[in-house]
Every structure is written in C-alpha cells, then in structure tokens.
Amino acid sequence: MTRRWTLRGAQTEYTVAVPPHGRWLELVAWGPHGVSDGPSPVGYEGPVPFLTKGDGAPVEYATETDRPFAGADLVVRTRASFEFQDATATQDRLAVSFADPVNGLRAVLHYRIPAGTDVVERWVELTNEGTEPLRLARAGSAGFCVPTPHGARISYQWGQWAQEFQLDHVDLAHGTFAVGSAQGVPGHLYVPWLAIRDQADDTAVWGVGLAWTGSWQIEAERDTGGLTRIRAGRRLVDGPLELAPGQQLTLPVAAGAYSGGGLDGLARVWHAYQRRLAGERLGPRPVLYNSWEATYFAVDAASQLELARVAAGIGVETFVVDDGWFTGRNDDTAGLGDWTPDPAKFPAGFDAFVGDVRALGLKFGLWVEPECVNPRSRLYAEHPEWVYSVEGRPLTQVRNQYLLDLGRPEVAEFVHETVDRLLRTHDIDYLKWDFNRPRTEPGRPGATGPLDLDGSHVANLYRIFEQLRRDHPHVLIEACAGGGARTDLAMAARADVFWPSDNTGPLDRLAIQWGFLHANAPHLLSSWVTDAPGLFDPRPRSFAFRFVLAMAGVLGVGADIRHWTAEQRDEAARWIALYKEIRDIVMHGTVHLVGGPDQARCAVQYLSPDERTVVVLAWHTGRLDGAGLLPSRPVRLPLRGLASQARYRAGEQQYSGSHLTAVGLPVQWTAAHDAEVVILHRV
Structure with a gap:
C-alpha cells in the first residue's frame, strides 16, 4: 500500500x-x-x-x-x-x-x-x-x-x-x-x-x-x-x-x-x-432597501409604504422591513419570541400591506431574530426554561434579551416552525436573520452529565438553515449578528449574503469592506447607502462616494429616502441603473484589490469571466480640501490580469493593457469628486 x-x-x-x-x-x-x-x-x-x-x-x-x-x-x-x-x-x-x-x-x-x-x-x-x-x-x-x-x-x-x-x-x-x-x-x-x-x-x-x-x-x-x-x-x-x-x-x-x-x-x-x-444560488443579488435607519422601531404600514414608493422610483428591487413589525415590538425591551405581525401597525392586515409593496414592482423581505427572546414576551412567560441558564444564578441580559437554547429539540422545532410559518403564510422573498447577543450562561436546566451546548446550538442552526433553503429555495437569506459577528465559511455555504457591520459611515465602511473582501467574495457583501456619519473617521464624503462604495458588493439603500431631494433621487436612480449594468461582473468577476484605505490609491477591480470588460471602483481616501487647486498629477491605479498587447477603451480614451498595468489607470480627485466608476471594454 x-x-x-x-x-x-x-x-x-x-x-x-x-x-x-x-x-x-x-x-x-x-x-x-x-x-x-x-x-x-x-x-x-x-x-x-x-x-x-x-x-x-x-x-x-x-x-x-x-x-x-x-x-x-x-x-x-x-x-x-x-x-x-x-x-x-x-x-x-x-x-x-x-x-x-x-x-x-x-x-x-x-x-x-x-x-x-x-x-x-x-x-x-x-x-x-x-x-x-x-x-x-x-x-x-x-x-x-x-x-x-x-x-x-x-x-x-x-x-x-x-x-x-x-x-x-x-x-x-x-x-x-x-x-x-x-x-x-x-x-x-x-x-x-x-x-x-x-x-x-x-x-x-x-x-x-x-x-x-x-x-x-x-x-x-x-x-x-x-x-x-x-x-x-x-x-x-x-x-x-x-x-x-x-x-x-x-x-x-x-x-x-x-x-x-x-x-x-x-x-x-x-x-x-x-x-x-x-x-446554483450564485444568481444576481437584488438591489434592496432596508427600513431600519429610516424608522427604527416605529414601523407602520403608512410609513413603510411611503418608503417603498420612493424606493421603487429609484430602481430598488426588494423592500425589507426591519425590526419593529411584530406584536409588542416598540423598542428593544419586548416582543422577541412573539413573531406575529402587529395588527395595530398593519390595520388592513399584514398580507394586504405586503401586497401593496409588491404592487409597486418590489419583492418583499423581513427581519427576524428567532434565536432570542425578551423577558417581556408571551414566549418567555410560557417557556422560561427554554433559555440558557444556570440554576440558582441570575440571568444576564444583553440588549434586554436572553438567548434560546437551540440545542433543545423542542426549541429548534419552535424556531424552524416559526420562520417556516412566516415564509409559508406571507409572500416573502428575502429574510434578514439577526443575532444580537452572545451566550453568557453555560447551562441547561434539568440536564445531567457533560453538555456540548455550543456544538448542539450550531448543529441545529445549520439544520434549520438547510431546511429553510430546501423548502423555500426562492428566499434569499442574509446572515447578520449585530453586524459581522457571524461570518465564517460554514455560514458562507448556508446563507446568501452577509451583513458585515452596522457602521455605514463612508470611510469607516471602506476599511470594513476592504478587510471583508480579503476573506470573502463580493456576492456575500451587503452594503447600504445611508446618511450616517463615520464613528471612527468622520470626514465627510459625497453622495457618489457612498454609492460607489456600496456597489462593491450587493448594493442596498438604508437612508430615510423620504427626505432626499429630487436631485438626490435622480442621482440615486442613475447609480442603481449603472450597478445593474455591472452587477454580474461584480458578482462573478476576478477581483484585484488595489492600494488600500490607508493609501492614496484605493480601488477594487473586477475583470469579467471572458476578460473583455474591466470594472474599477475607486475612492479618494485623503483630505478633500485643496484637491485640484494646486499642481498635481492624477492618482494612478495599477490594474491586473490584463492582456499587455490588447487595447481597452473607457469612453473616448483608449489604453494599452501594458499601460494600465505598468503605469496605471488615471483618476483625478477634486473636492467635489471623491469616487469614480470606470468601465473599460477590450477593443
């Protein structure tokens, strides 16, 4: 042998x-x-x-x-x-x-x-x-x-x-x-x-x-x-x-x-x-709108439909209602576990609301956090033993909630049945599955002998995801855990997209997405255009910068678009239309990371599978004041994977592959121009 x-x-x-x-x-x-x-x-x-x-x-x-x-x-x-x-x-x-x-x-x-x-x-x-x-x-x-x-x-x-x-x-x-x-x-x-x-x-x-x-x-x-x-x-x-x-x-x-x-x-x-x-699930990811940053918990049919109408008008394809749609959920202290649409928020009925959204030409999505429960909920009142706990010890609340013991068969069945029922009852195409607290209690009441709580929770989570994707193959699932806390290769095989961070500030988000793309493909990167400032790098950036940044993966919008001006809505519609033109290349193209967020040049290059189209998304990472006012040469972005003797055209300008590789694609930044999408076609 x-x-x-x-x-x-x-x-x-x-x-x-x-x-x-x-x-x-x-x-x-x-x-x-x-x-x-x-x-x-x-x-x-x-x-x-x-x-x-x-x-x-x-x-x-x-x-x-x-x-x-x-x-x-x-x-x-x-x-x-x-x-x-x-x-x-x-x-x-x-x-x-x-x-x-x-x-x-x-x-x-x-x-x-x-x-x-x-x-x-x-x-x-x-x-x-x-x-x-x-x-x-x-x-x-x-x-x-x-x-x-x-x-x-x-x-x-x-x-x-x-x-x-x-x-x-x-x-x-x-x-x-x-x-x-x-x-x-x-x-x-x-x-x-x-x-x-x-x-x-x-x-x-x-x-x-x-x-x-x-x-x-x-x-x-x-x-x-x-x-x-x-x-x-x-x-x-x-x-x-x-x-x-x-x-x-x-x-x-x-x-x-x-x-x-x-x-x-x-x-x-x-x-x-x-x-x-x-x-086979590597198809086009829809341009989506998520209502969280616009309404937070103040969800009702009227405000959501107002957002949906604007979203449809700028070219969004899927409308996702985030936290706040279910009974008892007016803040983060109650409601988790009771996954029934709140009749007070949807007086004509939830299905009528979903139908109104879909009548706008939009698909419909919903946020859930089925592994967690609030102490102020019917579920917890009926099944307090379903949460992780250590007998005789007080429970730890994180974000005013407890964590269900998914390793229990009855809990796993409840979670699966709850989500499955939502998908069977309502016309849902997109599911944002959130997880907003870690496990703090290492116990299961009444259990004897050694326990593998971590292993049993993960095993049942996998089974539930696999069952839902098998029974509802048209539903896309986004994995979220207070941002990017649930991102690994196992979830990449079971979820369709990741939410990498709750931070949507432009320069902060650029650094987040830069690291993300070193370990994860663009089809997993969900990114929203919002009005949020940066938490760690608060330097302002343009509306265009935010769109070009979100186009690096799966484009979404999360701002309160009701307050956008007519000019902003028109510009948003143009960016979304451009994204739809390049979306397949972003999803399937060969990616090259050029420079970095801490360097003067920063871009992501996507080369189409047939190597005939190049898409470059570029961002200005430095100070904006003074840009274009003093003598300076364009920033050069060295591209990769091109045929050196071939010629590439962007508008009226042509370049050799050798020039783009050895010298680089020129981009000129000004105070008003801090991001750019360049599409090159092989001549």
Missing part, C-alpha cells in the same frame, strides 16, 4: 505521507503544481533536544502523545497514541485512518479539494470503538504547516462592534499568535481567518479559515527551526467533550488555501471557493 498521496487543485497541490513508524500523517509539500517534486520544504529528521520527534515534525493531526510540548490538535484525558490503519484516495479526495489500540479511539483524517479551486478542506471523524467513555479536552480540526525560514508574517482581522474586519499584520519570530471567540459565534473581535507568509517573500502566502459558527480558535506557532504550524478548530467553552462507546464525532472543516500572488491573490482563491459553496 502506498503511504504518500498528492491532491491536486486548479493550480496547487497538497502532498502528505505516513512516515515508516506509522504514528501520524505529515505534510510533504503544499504549493503550486510540482512543488512536491523534490526534498520536502517542511521535513526534518535532525536532533530535537528536550523535545520529541513529533514536536519538530510537520504533523498533520497530532495527539498529545505525539506532540506533547509544541501543541497538539487532539487531547484525550486518558491520552491517545495512533497507529496507521488504511487509506482511500482519489485525485481530489483522501481519507487516512488511524486507531489507538489501547483506548479504542479511531480517527479518520479527511481531505478534499473541490473542483476548480485551490482550497483543501480538512476534517476529522472520531469514533470511540472502545468500551469506556473518552473525554476530549481539545478537539481541533487540523494543523497546517508553513515554511517560514526568515520569520512568519501573519495577517489577521480584528475588530469590535461597528469596526469589524480591520486588516492588520504582525511579525512572529518565535512563539505563538492566537485569535478566537468564546461567544458562541465567530464574534466581532476576530475573524476565523489567517494568512501566513515568510517575512522575506510577499508573494507565496498560505491561508487558513474555519467553517464553524460557534466558539473557535486559531493559533500560529513558529518554532526555532523555521516552521510555522497553524492549529484551527473549535474552542471547547463548555468543557471537555465526552465520546461514549460507539459514538462518532465529526469535527468542523478547516480550510487551507495557497496563492503565489500575495494577499491579493489569496483573496481570489477564497472568492472562487465561496462561489463554489454558493453553487
């Missing part, structure tokens, strides 16, 4: 092997096609003073016995030590089995590279084939090894509410860098995504992402021998997992990506992968 396997992606390969001792699987090489044809860049057979062989080896999945000092992926309270059993392999799939002859634990290491991508998916199936329960103190999904002989440069995304997806970098000469969440969701503080490269080489870059919508952790550790190992997996906030005899546990997918094109190239690898996750 062969003990070495290579999986091939579109442009990359991933080679692993079982060494002669058979105790683990280790990486041979990971990179462009042909990288494994030669000595391993991560292999090591030398001395390891005061360590073990496993601590220095590029182990793919290590137990505490194999890697006791440098960090294990799997820690079993009675310890575990594996022996190789067998393997099955194809060109893009691999399953390698190991077993512990003492405690009966079996681990199957799975690998898959989806067709047309350069992302290797890795996950582990653990089965207790012994006679005694096993307690797992750590249950990671994978360890990824990257050669960093000159030191590791790690790119990550930090944040907080209203300031998510802030791209940053740290140099790691030795030691560990870690990010994660204990909130039961990926969280606002960090994104389950890392990029790693050698400090002497900005071109070759490796990335790791985790497909898990609960608590998580990713750690990167560089050893003295120049190897950086990235461990990714669940964070066991509820304590060790218990695996009973005969029980099987499948751990979340950890995804690894490689690009020879730096962070910009790595972003395109993730985009191609997420488009494949979307599958």
